[in-house]
Amino acid sequence: MKIKRRDFLKGLAGSAVLAMASPAVATSSEGKRLPDALGILYDATLCVGCQVCMVACKKANAMPVEHSGSERLWDNPADLSASTLNIIKKYENGTAKNKDLEIDGYAFVKRHCMHCVDAACVSACPASALTKELKTGIVSYNKNACIGCRYCQVTCPFNIPKFEWDNPFPKIVKCQLCSHLLAKGQIPACCGECPTGASLFGPVKDLLEEAERRQKMTAGKYYEFPVSDMSSTKIQIHKAKNYMSHIYGKSEGGGTQILMLSGVPFDKLGLPVLPDHSYTAIAENIQHTLYKGMILPIVAFGGLIFLVKRAEKNKKS
Amino acid sequence: MKEHNFEGPIRETLKGVSRRDFMKFCGIMAVSMGLPLSAGTQIAEAVSNPRRPPVIWLHGQECTGCTESLLRTSHPSLEHLILDLISLDYHETLNAGAGHQAEAAFENSIKENAGKFIMVVEGSVPIKDGGIYCMIGGRPFADIVKETAAKAAAVIAIGSCASWGGVQSSEPNPTGATGVPQFLKGTTVVSIPGCPPNAYNFLSTVLYFLTFKKLPALDELGRPKFAYGRLIHENCERRPHFDAGRFAEQFGDEGHLQGYCLYKLGCKGPMTHANCPSILFCDAGSGAWPVGTGHPCFGCTEEGIGFTIPLHTTSDIGIVTPAAEHAPIQTQRGTGISKGSAALLGGIAGAAIGAGAMVAKRLGDKDKGD
DSSP, rough: OOHHHHHHHHHHHHHHHHHGGGTTTTTTTTTOOTTEEEEEEOOTTOOOOHHHHHHHHHHHHHHHOOOOSSSSSSOOOSSSSSBBSSSEEEEEEOEEEEOOSSSSEEEEEEEEOOTTTTTHHHHHTTTTEEEEEETTOOEEEEETTTTTOOOHHHHHHOOOOOOOTSSSSSOOEETTTTTTHHTTOOOOOOHHSSSSSSSSEEHHHHHHHEEEEEEHHHHTSSSEEEEEEETOEEEEEEEEOOOSSOBBSSSSSGGGGGGEEEESOOGGTTTTOOOSSSSHHHHHHHHHHHHHGGGGHHHHHHHHHHHHHHHHHHHHH | GGGGGGGGHHHHSSSSOOHHHHHHHHHHHHHHHTTOHHHHHHHHHHHSSOOHHHOEEEEBBSHHHHHHHHHHTTTTBBHHHIIOOOOEETTTTTHHHHSHHHHHHHHHHHHTTTTOOEEEEESBOOOGGGGGSSSTTTTEEHHHHHHHHHHSEEEEEHHHHHOOOOGGTTOOOOEEEEEEHHHHSSSOOEOOOOOOOOOHHHHHHHHHHHHHSSSOOOOOSSSSHHSSBBBBHOOOHHHHHHHHHHOOOOOTTTHHHHTHHHHHHOOGGGOOOHHHHHHHTTTTOOOSSSSTTTOOOOTTSSSSTTEEEETTTTTOOSSOOSSOOOSSOOOOOOOOHHHHHHHHHHHHHHHHHHHHHHHHHHHHHHHHHH
16 A cells, blocks of 8 residues: 555654653643542551441441341441441451451451542543532532443442442442531541541541651550541540551552551552552543544544545545 | 538438438439439439328239339338338328228329329220220229329329230230320320339339429330430340350350350340340349340330240341451452353353354345345
């Protein structure tokens, strides 16, 4: 096939536009933390596994109980589900005698929506049913806008959104940081009920400071820990544990509004190992570059028209 | 210091009872109602009032177990209660007189104390066939209850029979046994259910009424919240065993000997509202209540549970909470695909591919034909 000079130049221009798109990838829409973002600091070393947060969560959100196993005696979900927004899970290793130790130890972890700074579900949702509140950064869900595509389930790196498979009019179910309680001036139920301060509610910037303060503590010494809410005066004295040197959620996938501290590596607690940049930002950059000003689609469409016309001309001749 | 000048009347009314003992009693009563200790002073004022409040105690269809349990209280003891605290004007078991004499005392007290006396009903009201299944002094019990309640300051139904019908209201209920709140629709009736009820729940209610001149906070069934606000399951001493999944499977087995949870033996604690695990029975010390002795709760206080669900049938759980066990980090869901379903899916896929190929082939044939 003979390539005309004109066609060659056209193709060259097209690929140049594509090439220009790639350097922009890592920077453009990557999330910056909102100044008034709200979140939770979960300190696994303070968690005693009492599960009162699960009870409080179900009560506050009017969620049904969930039985797993053959005995229907307890509300004992095996994982997050359409009727469980929040779950305490347990890591066990070897003899499982020592709390917050990786070897021969055990640790608790609380799982629920991480309220990502750059939420993949919000980006993926074609109907804007999942939105990130402009002030608080809470990722909330509007069932009236939802079309049931479940892209959010596929895209969430933490496997959080759950779908009501058994409901003829199904909804996506996930933690919304008890925004109905926040509207009434209360705090999320899990933090309100937590007896040890393991779940601590507050502005993310304060929680980050608090997490950094805890990481500087000397293990074995006693320190004051705020309980329930960063702004409350409730204080408890606990012995500081050997914290992992990392604050989970500080940078994971572009950062999350739920921060975690632990004495056990986070991947052992079932938390995914994520790069510092956000996948959402990459995906959005590619998409936005491809469709920017509709230039590339028009070029591609023009190219197609040209090819068809040429083919027809060849046929006639 | 004005609030202390009731010491005189106390001495007068409570001959032989030291002030210290008396104040101790009032304090204990205040605490058992969940009131601050200072309320004990107010209780002392109320009960040392020279005019003791009259109480009319009616007996319907019952076994007198409620009275029997009241006879066994120690703080206050029965003699202290009826001689010093209240004026028990009519009580068929405790009356000194009998027959016309007793009935006359009853009539007199109602006439004299109209609107002031406390009416206590023990036993259910039979309403079938004009109430002929329980007649007192030649009159149906139902009529007596209705007439007396109209003149009472407060109506208390003691025991499950009076509260909701009790054992005799179980199917087929031949006498039409009815609880007092259902019989006196529209009247506020305080229910102290139980078979027998804990006498301290009754005493606390009476003293609350005498002290504050109003009834304690009641739930929608008329039960005082201080006594019936929680499920037995919530305060049960064996609850940790339930949470941990440690159950006695049958009477006398290893779990039963270890004091494990009695749920699987038919305990109705998860559905029954009462304070039995908190205040126990008969001042006999720890463990003195059914579950403490190793027997599952029968649900005697709760309508639709006691005398209704068979003794050893397991009950529903009123408030379902997490187990002591935690979910593991990784959850295995499902057991993978079985050979049978793999074969079936394979078959369906194969058939679909085959059909597709055939359709495509025929399309090609058709094209050739054209």
